Amino acid sequence: MLKEQKETAGGNELGGPLRYPHSCILWLQCDQEVLDHRLVSRVDTMLKQGLVQELINFHQLYNKDRLSIGAPHDYTTGIFQSIGFKEFHDFLMLNEEERESPEGKRLFQRGLEEMKLATRRYARKQLKWIRNRFLRRPNRPVPNVYGLDGTDPSQWDEKVLNRALSIVDSFMKGETPSIEPLSLENSLNNANNSEFCTVCRRVFIGRLQLEAHLNSKKHQKMERRVALAAPEQGVNLILK
Ligand SMILES: [Zn+2]
Structure with a gap:
C-alpha cells in the first residue's frame, strides 16, 4: 500500500499525495520557551x-x-x-x-x-514533522501553511482567531488570503538556482528542470486536478 501511495501522482519517496489536494493548513505556533x-x-x-x-x-x-x-x-x-x-x-x-x-x-x-x-x-x-512534511520538502505538492502565533493568550482574538477566520473566508471563496503563508524552507541544494512550480508547489533546480517538469504528464495532471478540485475545498487545522 505504501508503495502504491508513493507512486501516485503527487507522491514522492517519502509518502503519498494529499488526500485532499486543495487544502489550507492553519498552524498554531508558539514561542518555544513559552511552549x-x-x-x-x-x-x-x-x-x-x-x-x-x-x-x-x-x-x-x-x-x-x-x-x-x-x-x-x-x-x-x-x-x-x-x-x-x-x-x-x-x-x-x-x-x-x-x-x-x-x-x-x-x-x-x-x-x-x-x-x-x-x-x-x-x-x-x-x-519537526510539520516542518518536514509541509515546509522542507517541496518536491511533492503541499498546501499553503498559515502560521498563527498563539504565544500570548491575551492577544488570541487578534493574532489567532481573526486571522484564521479571514484566511478561511478568503480560501472558501477561492480568493488569495491577504495574509502570507509561511514560506517554503528550501533545503534542496542551492536555493539561488531554484525554480518553483506554483501548481504542484514543487521546487526544481535550474530552469531546465522546471521546463521539463512543466511539460511532464505529472504536472499537467496536477493542473487539471487542481482546477477540478477548486469547488470542493477542504480546510485542515493543525493544533499542537
Ligand atoms: Zn507542476
Missing part, C-alpha cells in the same frame, strides 16, 4: 489531578500481573508506551511503604523530571 513552560505546567496540573494514583492503579491492574508471572514489564505496546508511564517504572515497582520513603520520593521526583523532558521532546518531534 516548554506550558508543557511543564501541564504535567504539574496532571499531578494535582491525581496522576500518581492513576499510574499506581494502572500498574496494579496490568503490569504487576505480568511481573508476578515472570513476564517482563512491557512499555512497548499500547498505553504503556504513552508518556508518563515508563518514566515512573522504578517508583511503581516499590511497595506502598517504600513509595513513602525518601528513596521512593526521590524515584518519584526523577520520574516526574523525565516525564517533563519526554513531553518537551515529543513536542519538538511534532514540530
Whole structure:
C-alpha cells in the first residue's frame, strides 16, 4: 500500500499525495520557551489531578500481573508506551511503604523530571514533522501553511482567531488570503538556482528542470486536478 501511495501522482519517496489536494493548513505556533513552560505546567496540573494514583492503579491492574508471572514489564505496546508511564517504572515497582520513603520520593521526583523532558521532546518531534512534511520538502505538492502565533493568550482574538477566520473566508471563496503563508524552507541544494512550480508547489533546480517538469504528464495532471478540485475545498487545522 505504501508503495502504491508513493507512486501516485503527487507522491514522492517519502509518502503519498494529499488526500485532499486543495487544502489550507492553519498552524498554531508558539514561542518555544513559552511552549516548554506550558508543557511543564501541564504535567504539574496532571499531578494535582491525581496522576500518581492513576499510574499506581494502572500498574496494579496490568503490569504487576505480568511481573508476578515472570513476564517482563512491557512499555512497548499500547498505553504503556504513552508518556508518563515508563518514566515512573522504578517508583511503581516499590511497595506502598517504600513509595513513602525518601528513596521512593526521590524515584518519584526523577520520574516526574523525565516525564517533563519526554513531553518537551515529543513536542519538538511534532514540530519537526510539520516542518518536514509541509515546509522542507517541496518536491511533492503541499498546501499553503498559515502560521498563527498563539504565544500570548491575551492577544488570541487578534493574532489567532481573526486571522484564521479571514484566511478561511478568503480560501472558501477561492480568493488569495491577504495574509502570507509561511514560506517554503528550501533545503534542496542551492536555493539561488531554484525554480518553483506554483501548481504542484514543487521546487526544481535550474530552469531546465522546471521546463521539463512543466511539460511532464505529472504536472499537467496536477493542473487539471487542481482546477477540478477548486469547488470542493477542504480546510485542515493543525493544533499542537
Ligand atoms: Zn507542476
